Amino acid sequence: MKIAWVFPGQGSQTIGMGVDLQETFVGKTRFEQAQRILGWSVLEKCQGDEEELSRTLYTQPCLYVIESILGDLLREKGQTPNLVAGHSLGEYSALYAARVFDFTTGLQLVQRRAQLMDTVSGGKMAALIKFDRSQLEQVIAANPSVVLANDNSEQQVVISGTPEAVKEVLSQIKVKRTVPLKVSGAFHSPLMKTVAQEFETLLTAYEFTDAQIPVLSNVDPTPTQSGKVLKAHLTQQMTSSVRWRETMLQLRKEEISHGIEVGPGKVLTGLIKRTYPNLELANVSGIQDLV
Structure with missing residues (x-):
């Protein structure tokens, strides 16, 4: 064991x-x-x-x-x-x-x-549940102001970056559920x-x-x-x-x-x-x- x-x-x-x-x-x-x-x-x-x-x-x-x-x-x-x-x-x-x-x-x-x-202030984080991973990776790769902060599982991640960039990424991908996190900064x-x-x-x-x-x-x-x-x-x-x-x-x-x-x-x-x-x-x- x-x-x-x-x-x-x-x-x-x-x-x-x-x-x-x-x-x-x-x-x-x-x-x-x-x-x-x-x-x-x-x-x-x-x-x-x-x-x-x-x-x-x-x-x-x-x-x-x-x-x-x-x-x-x-x-x-x-x-x-x-x-x-x-x-x-x-x-x-x-x-x-x-x-x-x-x-x-x-x-x-x-x-x-x-x-x-x-x-730290001026950042934003959002959890994404059920999404197309390859699509998300492509969108993040094209936006230097956002990163994959927490790769929690195949279908649950957290993105982190400037509020504008996070908003832009979310507008470009299909995701079942998005949860904005109550944090002051763009951690990780x-x-x-x-x-x-x-x-x-x-x-x-x-x-x-x-x-x-x-x-x-x-x-x-x-x-x-x-x-x-x-x-x-x-x-x-x-x-x-x-x-x-x-x-x-x-x-x-x-x-x-x-x-x-x-x-x-x-x-x-x-x-x-x-x-x-x-x-x-x-x-x-x-x-x-x-x-």
Whole structure:
């Protein structure tokens, strides 16, 4: 049996997530550590206003803290994955689970990432469901102001770019459903270059060790345990596409038989089911799932 842990990113957050984790020693300790680092309470944000929780500044640290606690609790129960991967922000939780860095380092990086991304404006992102992929690729190739930001599955992607360019692309393709995303900037696109450079400078101050478990990165879904390589991938992540469709295909190539989505929601589980239907899937979002 080969197990992969996958960690969701922004968009998976829900009010009430992680509140039960304070009943555990690990959860209580991590929430206290997080409050000292962040200067605000993750538990309060998770029980507060939905709009505030959905703000990048708060969403990303909250998800990282909760997913890290859940990963630690799984380890306490003697579980260890053969492979880890995370979707966008979730990659930080995956790197922590693989012990590339400690909890504090991960949270400091996520906090700074969230602060930088929260300052970006003037971009637009839209999710596309059921479309002609070759047609979309042709239209994007002809428009330098739009990129494929998240290649989530064969029939679900996110495009990112200037508002005008995103609108233009959508007018040129046939798509069953379009969902504009509530984000301030064009994440995972070249429009993030300035903040990505600032983040890269920040990253140089941190030490990454080699992973205990192979990691599939968003920018290169090939298993690696090299701390140096994984750090380089993180510097590219802000401006590069999230190659999740290829990540799921890699799970099959690696003969993964069981997948656990570690974190709130079932977004990744849904995507994996459609791409790799033979994989046994489970969700761990709270204490009730750990029994």
